[in-house]
Amino acid sequence: MMARSHALIGGTAAVALGACGIVPLTPIMLIAAVVGSLAPDIDHPHSKLGRMFFFVSYPLNAIVGHRTATHSILALALCAAMMPFAERAGFSKIGFGFLVGYTSHILADLLTKGGCALLYPVSRVRYGCWPAIKTGSKSEALLLVPILGLIVGIAYHINPTFFRTTDVLRGLFEAGVF
Incomplete structure (x- = not known):
């Protein structure tokens, strides 16, 4: 998926977890989720973060390629293992947001x-869902709407009162999301 799709999914997932009271x-958590949703593509030199951190992206891509090391369960586990350190340092919301975004990225790329x-x-075999979509295609844009709707729908089902407050929208506007 493209960076915009990953950022929307990661940000929406963070809002949904906030709505559920988790x-x-x-x-800051929302920003961390958006950054986390872009982080796995650091292994691609032409990605948003890959262009910013080309000194990491090019060597990483040359060594492991795209959608391998940074898109693995091991990478996700390493991110999760950093959570206690982030919490002890007082950055639990940043760490949690980053982990939410990172997870959403991998799940989205499986599509x-x-x-x-x-x-x-252990293996370079690539896993995905069928039918798979082409990155950057119209199908990606069409799939994005139901994904976002599903995330928000689940959160609404768990806590409908969260979405009835204007404070949520005001907070998102102040955070620069819209």
Whole structure:
């Protein structure tokens, strides 16, 4: 998927978790979720973060390729393992937001034709869902709406009162989301 799709899905997932009361939704958590949703593509030199951190992206891409190491269960586990350290340092919302975004990225890429090497470094076999969509295609844009709707729908089902407050929208506007 493209960066915009990943950012929308990661941000929406963070809002949904805030709505469910799992963690208080703050602007910093939302920003961390969006950054986390872009982070796995650091292994692609032409991605948003890959262009910013080309000194990491190019060598990483040359060594492991795209959608392998950074799109694996091991990478996700390493991110999760950092959570206690983030919490001790007072950055629990940033760590949680980043992990939400990172997870959403991998799940979203499973819907694409490229899939993800989930078991890397044990295996380079790429896993995905069928039917898979082409990254950057019209089908990606069409699939994005139901994905976002599903995330919001689940959160609404768990806590409908969250979405009835104007404070949520005001907070999202102040955070610069809209």
